[in-house]
Amino acid sequence: MHRSRAYRGFIAPGFLIYTLFMIIPLGVAFYYSFFSWSGMGDMIFIGLDNFKKIFLEPRMSGIFWNALGNNFSYMLIAIFIFIPIQILLAYLIHIEIAGHKAFKLMIFLPYVISPSIVGFFSLLVFDPNIGMLNTFFTMIGFQQFAGAWFGNVNQAFPLLVSVIGWQGIGVGMVIILANMKSIPGEVVEASIIDGASIWNRFWRVELPFLKPSIINVFVLSSIFALTQFDLPFIIGGLNGGIDGKLDFLNLVFFRYTFGDSYNGETAIGFGAAISVVLFCIIFSIALIQNLVLKRLFYRDEI
Amino acid sequence: MKHRRKAGSWLATVVLTLYCLIAVILIGNMIISSFKTKQDLLFNTFGLPTEITFSNYDKVIVEDGFFSNFINSILLTASSIVSLIFFSSMVAYGIARYRFRGKAFIEMYFLIGLMFPIQIAILPLFIIMRTLNLTNSFLGMIILYSANMSFSVFIFNQFFKQLPGALHESALIDGAGEFTIFMRIMMPISKPVISTMALISFVQIWNDFYLPLVFLTKKSLHTITLAIYQYLANFLAYWNYVFAAVTLALIPVIVIFFIFSDQIIAGLVAGSIKE
Numbered sequence: 001m002h003r004s005r006a007y008r009g010f011i012a013p014g015f016l017i018y019t020l021f022m023i024i025p026l027g028v029a030f031y032y033s034f035f036s037w038s039g040m041g042d043m044i045f046i047g048l049d050n051f052k053k054i055f056l057e058p059r060m061s062g063i064f065w066n067a068l069g070n071n072f073s074y075m076l077i078a079i080f081i082f083i084p085i086q087i088l089l090a091y092l093i094h095i096e097i098a099g100h101k102a103f104k105l106m107i108f109l110p111y112v113i114s115p116s117i118v119g120f121f122s123l124l125v126f127d128p129n130i131g132m133l134n135t136f137f138t139m140i141g142f143q144q145f146a147g148a149w150f151g152n153v154n155q156a157f158p159l160l161v162s163v164i165g166w167q168g169i170g171v172g173m174v175i176i177l178a179n180m181k182s183i184p185g186e187v188v189e190a191s192i193i194d195g196a197s198i199w200n201r202f203w204r205v206e207l208p209f210l211k212p213s214i215i216n217v218f219v220l221s222s223i224f225a226l227t228q229f230d231l232p233f234i235i236g237g238l239n240g241g242i243d244g245k246l247d248f249l250n251l252v253f254f255r256y257t258f259g260d261s262y263n264g265e266t267a268i269g270f271g272a273a274i275s276v277v278l279f280c281i282i283f284s285i286a287l288i289q290n291l292v293l294k295r296l297f298y299r300d301e302i
Numbered sequence: 303m304k305h306r307r308k309a310g311s312w313l314a315t316v317v318l319t320l321y322c323l324i325a326v327i328l329i330g331n332m333i334i335s336s337f338k339t340k341q342d343l344l345f346n347t348f349g350l351p352t353e354i355t356f357s358n359y360d361k362v363i364v365e366d367g368f369f370s371n372f373i374n375s376i377l378l379t380a381s382s383i384v385s386l387i388f389f390s391s392m393v394a395y396g397i398a399r400y401r402f403r404g405k406a407f408i409e410m411y412f413l414i415g416l417m418f419p420i421q422i423a424i425l426p427l428f429i430i431m432r433t434l435n436l437t438n439s440f441l442g443m444i445i446l447y448s449a450n451m452s453f454s455v456f457i458f459n460q461f462f463k464q465l466p467g468a469l470h471e472s473a474l475i476d477g478a479g480e481f482t483i484f485m486r487i488m489m490p491i492s493k494p495v496i497s498t499m500a501l502i503s504f505v506q507i508w509n510d511f512y513l514p515l516v517f518l519t520k521k522s523l524h525t526i527t528l529a530i531y532q533y534l535a536n537f538l539a540y541w542n543y544v545f546a547a548v549t550l551a552l553i554p555v556i557v558i559f560f561i562f563s564d565q566i567i568a569g570l571v572a573g574s575i576k577e
Contacts, residue, residue, distance in 0.1 A: 010396030
């Protein structure tokens with residue numbers, strides 16, 4: 001490593017586009033949130049009114065809280081159901097159960113499939129009239145199991161979450177798996193010689209080594225959960241599916257920001273306020289990760 | 303380390319096999335259906351085709367202009383990857399190989415994009431793009447995909463950091479300029495990282511839905527992902543064609559995934575571990 005001004009020449013071009021197209025937009029979103037603006041014409045400074053609208057005005061706040069609730073429900077499912085499944089899957093592949101190589105590939109595969117194709121698949125499976133599931137149930141004579149699926153208020157959300165999970169679960173799995181592979185063999189051998197059961201070995205010996213990857217997956221999943229857009233939009237449509245069951249913050253944001261052609265109402269300031277709220281939630285999660293999680297998990301080292 | 307296979311692990315194998323069948327059935331059914339006539343699809347939905355027809359492909363590629371969507375996706379993806387790698391590798395190189403004031407800050411600065419997905423900033427971004435006349439333009443999209451460089455900078459940074467310093471010094475003594483050293487010495491030895499980044503970006507940009515949805519509203523500029531979304535919106539009218547369109551869109555990704563899966567997975571994992 002050496003001193004020379006040449007670094008400026010290397011960093012400057014990237015710095016420019018990164019700043020102009022990533023960092024400034026992030027900052028400006030804050031600024032817009034204090035204005036009433038339809039995207040054209042005058043911007044009127046209205047202070048915190050957009051935020052009041054989000055939190056207090058009955059209709060808007062209803063939409064906002066419903067969507068945020070869905071984001072959080074999905075996040076909790078990702079943390080308390082998907083992460084344990086990801087750990088289990090990684091472990092099964094790690095201990096090399098029969099077929100582990102194929103499983104790793106096939107479980108990861110949906111991740112490389114575009115969301116619009118995943119949307120197409122879910123239509124193919126769950127469509128009430130022509131979908132595979134209903135056709136299958138009718139074929140084997142169990143019509144009573146055929147359902148409306150995404151058209152059913154109670155099933156829509158869990159179904160969507162399963163579809164999202166099907167597509168994304170492989171990522172966390174391979175991250176945790178890579179971490180498992182880095183556990184020193186001697187440590188595990190020692191525990192086997194000491195007569196630890198498989199369960200004890202996993203719980204007491206291997207799991208503590210997995211903290212870094214689990215924290216990473218936790219944060220990635222949380223951010224992913226809070227910024228859901230593609231699949232809910234493709235499957236449920238811009239208005240958040242039946243009874244708002246498939247509505248997420250990013251959809252609400254999209255509706256009011258680019259919504260003119262969809263529902264005749266554009267409110268850029270309101271949209272920006274939503275993205276600021278989203279920003280703050282993600283920022284707090286990053287903070288929680290840095291302060292709480294690390295302290296909690298790395299207690300011994302501090 | 304050897305593990306004895308127990309009854310429980312066989313149970314896991316069975317369960318996972320069934321789970322993986324979902325993908326196999328979906329993709330297999332899609333390919334088979336793409337060769338069926340509309341009649342066949344209606345009355346023989348899940349069986350093998352009674353007659354094999356290429357008319358769906360013909361209709362999709364020739365009449366519907368799906369071919370141009372395909373070309374759009376290839377052009378956009380390829381040039382974005384080149385541009386992203388160019389900008390981000392230079393940034394990473396500048397950070398990793400030089401000592402200067404504020405280095406730690408710059409390193410952090412380029413990581414911000416990893417924490418905040420671009421969706422949050424989409425609105426101001428839209429206004430910037432509109433002001434610069436970059437909406438409905440591939441150039442605009444290429445710039446956006448290049449600007450979204452945090453992940454790539456991080457990966458290149460890790461790589462450049464661990465190269466020996468002597469590499470650079472000996473080239474300097476030979477009188478090579480800084481940029482020449484970068485292009486002639488550093489780029490060739492970075493081939494493994496470049497190809498990993500190219501693969502990961504390929505998957506992400508090829509499949510990207512959000513940015514094209516916002517910035518490419520003109521139909522002639524639609525990428526494959528958007529074209530398929532359009533088909534879905536008119537699903538019932540077109541449903542025998544959709545299978546052909548989806549097959550065309552999916553095959554390149556699947557082929558690349560199966561050839562390079564190790565590299566793709568390793569690259570994604572490397573980017574997620576910051577410690």
